[in-house]
Amino acid sequence: MVVRRKVHVLLIARSFHSYTPCFRVTTRGKRQRSKSKQQAKVELDHTRELDNDQATETVVDRSVGPEKDIESINKDFLQRTKGLEPDIELKQLPQIKQEFNQRYKDRYVKPSEDWYVNSWRSLTKPKIPLYKLINSDFQLITKLKAPNPMEFQPVQLMESPLNVGDFVLLKMRPNELAMCVSLPSSTMDPRYTFVTIDGTMCFATKNRVLLRIPHKLPAGIRSLIQPESHHKHLPIGTVKNFSNQTNILPIVARQLITSRYPAQISKLAWKDLPITTKKLQLLHRSLQNYMGPWQIPFFTLVGLVQKLDLNKALDDKNGINYLTSLVNNYHTVNDIPINSPTFVSTYWAIMQQQESNLWGEIHLNTALLSPISVTIIPLKSQHLYYAQVIEKLEANSYREVNKFVKLVNERKYRDISALYPSVIQLLKDFAAGNFHNNGIIVALISKIFRKIERYKDCDITRDICQDLINEITPNSIPNPLLLNMDLALPASSKLVKWQQKLYDLTNIEELQWKKSGTDDDRYDFGDLRVFCIDSETAHEIDDGVSVKNYGRDGLYTLYIHIADPTSMFPESTNVDIEGISTDILNVALKRSFTTYLPDTVVPMLPQSICHLSDLGKQGQRTKTISFSVDVKITSKCSGKSIEIMYDSFKIRKGIVSNFPKATYEDVDRILGTPNSEASPVKKDLESLSMISKLLREQRIKNSNAVIFGEGFNKGLVMLNADSEGELTEVTFSDQEETLSTILVSEMMILANTLTGRYFAENKIGGVFRCYKQLPLGEVAQQQYDSMITSTKKGIFPKLKDIVKLSSLLNSSFYTGRPFRHEMIGAKQYLTVTSPLRRFPDLINHLQIHRHLQKKPLCFNQTQIDSLIWPIQSRADILKRASRNSSTYWTLNYLKKLTKLEPERTFDVMVTSVPQNGFTGCVFPDLSFARGTLKLHPSSMHYPMIGDIVKNCKISKIDCLEGMLELEKL
Structure with a gap:
């Protein structure tokens, strides 16, 4: 510091450096003639006042006084400058070091020590001295006794839902693995806590998970996340719910647990990505079907990537034969390990190649939280076709785009239809949602709309795209979602058109001959009344119920009769056939379910087979698979109770013919009408209704079944024809629970539960339906248990409760293993009651036929496991398509309403x-x-x-x- 008339000599300690005093003092007077003379002078007193006449420049480069003088100078300076800069505090080096060390200890060291000692209590954890916890020797880390997640088996995803320790890709961070470190805390905050490799904490519900790798933490770890303890420093943790409470992941937990395997898997996945991309390109050529898109199970594709040898595949002479053989002979099963880095790199590579229109949507299962299939797009009709369309439209500075736009602005739609069919198809596919991660297509469509006068200021949406299509071709399909390639309706795929042609050419006479074959091995139920309770507009009637009241000791026999379409196929009897060989069943597998949408219904089986198999035709002898069980009703002071006599359960091939007319409305009317002298029909229905209510009570009280109450499934979409006959008029209905719906649902649940138990006990391979409850945080679990308790008291959750609990509920899924269905309250649950509408039921019926004939089963366990993935994939696609269509029509209704x-x-x-x-x-x-x-x-x-x-x-x-x-x- 230089001050006129006075000179102050100061020493300032900054940061972590110490300075040797070196002062430059400016004086006024004659310039000194030589440095040697100046250095020979007596020591200069730097604090005394200098005369103007003696101004001179003096350089001193030596220690100034003893150390205590420097300290006093520093103290004096710090005291006098205190408060000049409120945001800056000048401190001496020792103080800075001390405070830094204290902050580091309070923020990082102490939390790590507390976590290691208190939150990880295990005799098998690595023995690390506390002073070496952070940045521990890698050799110590490798001694951790924990499952190796570098590979896993797909069945592990079925065995356990999302839990702490699992590795995931999130929608908000799709390019890096994170670990789940904390479960949902309550219904008010159903978010999980995840941490990335660098320790960044993020919060998301389970529907934000794109991919999951199951992994269990080392034994003894109670928690990974802990509240940040209060200290006098600024907090470093992350806020979740309350601004005054931050949460931290201790450094040692990150280094030892949360970052180790995710970092290794991610590193290997990124390293393998170019090779995986090349393998997928080669596999696509062999897998694609020129007739239309289809879905391949994701784990089958990963297995093919793992097994493919690039050197053999790229061989000029035998490469094509090698690829063809690999694809045709590879079958995925649940006990083949999946390499975790390959699993991740395959997902990333497909996302990249979606932009080239090689792969369609990656289909995610909401229960497993894993990709289960991906759509393979045809090479010629999609990939190469749109590559040529894009090249043509972009050529010569978008000359063709400009011509197209000019015609649109002039409203010359007939010319557009004649000259630009490829652009119309491009717009239709975009509106239908047939492009995924395709930035080139999106940019091209945006350029088109930005040049159209009436759309140039609008957001580019699929709705706007459909509006333009409707202008150009007024007779367009009312719901563009029906053209989605994943839905695979005849209107969108040549492959599906061919399949429908096969169905239409089904030989009805041959089927009738097969159906009229010998009935010697069938039990004739004679005049037993079979109630086929369904709506007036039901497309397939595949179930009926009966009851026999013995009039003593409260004994009843319940019968559930199910249509028997499988008896028409050779797979049901021919022991030389293993698996599926009939073309119709192969097509039915690809459909897997009857498609129910607000605007269309597409049956799983040919209509001729459905018609021949339907129940409910009075007086017509109809083949069934019939399930029966005895129950005993006991009257107590607290009410009636029911006992299921499990030893009496039977499965028989049957014949029924007595079908009293019974819709849901008929049954509700009969049960709701008082009559002192009830008819036999009413007595049967009253018995069935009473038993169904007791069955439900038993499921709730003994098995913790979940039943939803008022407000569930409100506003279901119904379409009515407009003046031109198109189904475009939207109305809404609420799904109400009545005595008839309870009767039917409880009888079907009983049949599926008893058959699941039968298959498990007799070791028959089948397609089971499973539901696993999510692991929850302590408070969230208490709230879920409270809902179960209320349900047992007859207080069912209403809409507000359902909304609160929805994020804490899992989804059911198909599996080849006899796991529990915790939502229904069944130890095993195997669907057999809808073989005309569900392919899993068809598989189980074929197994029943062979089992009853004491012949080798139609499917072994390996075949069952391989069938699960395409069935589950189709179930997820149809569920999403149904939801999307209902949403489309609902929002259309609101859009029109807001315009009015x-x-x-x-x-x-x-x-x-x-x-x-x-x-x-x-x-x-x-x-x-x-x-x-x-x-x-x-x-x-x-x-x-x-x-x-x-x-x-x-x-x-x-x-x-x-x-x-x-x-x-």
Whole structure:
């Protein structure tokens, strides 16, 4: 510091450095003639006042006084400058070092020590001195006794739901693995906690998981995340729920547990990505079907990538034969280990190649939280076709695009249809959702719409695209989602058209001959009344129920009769056939289920087979697979109870012919009409109704079954024909539970539960239906248990409760293993009651036929396991398609309503934790009207899950995308 008339000599200690005093002092006077003379002078007193006449420049480069003088100078300076810069505090080096060490200890060292000592209590954990915990020797880390997640078996995904320790890819971070470190804490916050490789903490519900690798933590670890302890320093943790509470992942937990394997898997996956990409390109050539898209099980594809030898595949002479042989002879089974890095790199490589239109959507199962299939797009009709279309449209500075746009602006639609069919098809595929991660297509369509006068200021959405298609071709399909390639309806695929042709050419006379074969091995139920309770508009009637009341000791026999279409196929009797050989059954496997959409129904089996197999034709002898069991009703002071006589359970091939007319409405009317002298029909129905209610009570009280109450499934979409005969008029109905629906559902559940038990006891391979409850945090588990307790008291969860609990509920799935179905309350659950509508039931019927004939089973366990993946994939695709179509029509209804009433407001229910001023919501009376609510900026308190927010206005709708946005006024 240089001050006129005075010179102050200062020493300032900054950061971690110490300075040797070296002062430059400026004086005024004659310039010194030589440095030697200046150095020979007596020591200069740097604190005394200098005369102007003696101004001179003096350089001193030596120690200034003893150390205590320097300390006093520092102290004096710090005292006098205190407060000059409020945000800057000048400290001496020893103090800085001391405070740094204390902060490091409080923030990092102590939490790691506490976690290692208190949260990991195991005799098998590595013995690491506390002072060496952080940055421990790698050799110590490798001694951890934990399962190796570098490979896993697909069945592990079925054995356990998402839990702490699992590795995942998240939608918010799809390019890096994270570990699940904490479970949902409550119904008010159903988010899991995940940490990335670098320790970044993030929160998400399970529906944000794209991929999961099962992994169990080392024994003895109680928790990984812990609240940050209070200290006098700024917190370093992450806020989840409360601003005054931060959470941390101790460094030692990250280094030893959460980052080790994810880092290794990610590193290997990125390293293998170029090779995996090349392998997928080669496999696509052998897997693609020129007639149309199809789905391959994801684990089959990963297994092929693992097994493929690039050197052999690229061989000029034998490469094609090698690939063909590999694809044709490879069969995935659940006991083949999946390499985790290959699993991840395959997912990443497919996402990259989606932009080239080689692969379609990756289908995710919401129970396993894993990809289970991917759509293979035809090479010629899709990949090469659109490559040529794009090249043509981009040529000569988008000359063809400009011509197309000019015609659109001039509304010359006939010319467009004649000259640009490829552009129309491009727009149709975009509206139908047939492009995935394809930035080139999106950019091209955006360029087209930005040049069209009436659309240039609009957001580019699939709805806008469909609007233009409707202008160009007014007779377009009302619901563009029916053209989605994954839905695979005849309108969108040559392959499906060929399959439908096969169905249409089914030889009815031959089937009738097979059906009229010998009945010697069938039990004739004679005049036993069989009630086929269904709606008037049912497309297939494949089940009926009967009851026999013995009139003593409360004994009854229950019968569940199921249609028997499998008796028409040679697989049911011919022991030389193993697996599926009939063309019709192969097509039925690809369909797997009857497709039910608001605007169309596509049967799984040919209509001729359904017609011949249907129950309910009075007086017509009809073949069945019949299940029966005795039950005993006991009257007590507390009410009636039911005992199922498991030893009496029988499965028989039967014949029934007495079908009293019985729709749901008929049964409800009969049961609701008092009659002192009841008819035999009414007596049977009253017995069945009474028994069904007791069966339900027993499932709830003894097996913790979950039953939803009022408000569930409201606003189901129904379509009516408009003036031109098109199904476009939307109405809504609520699914109500009545005595008849309870009767039917409980009888079917009983048959499926008893048959599952029978298959398990007799070691018969079959397709089971399973539900695994999610592991939850302590409070969340208490809230779930409270719901179970209320259900046992007859208080079923209503819409608000369902919304709160929905994120804590899992999804059911198909499996070849006899796992529990915890939602229904069954130890085993094997579906057999809808063989005309569900392929799993057909498989189980074929097994029953062979078992009853004491012949070798049609399917071994390996074949059952390989069938699970395509069946589950199709189930997920149809479930999503049904939801998307219902959402499309519901949002269409709201879109028209808001055009008629622009100022219309709505009340919505909150469905997610508010974040950044937004929250999820649903219309309480319209189950498929789900969207995002922008909360009012001035709101002091955000609503909680289950709360009703009033006066909300729709700000944006994209019906095809299923996007609905609202604002709180």
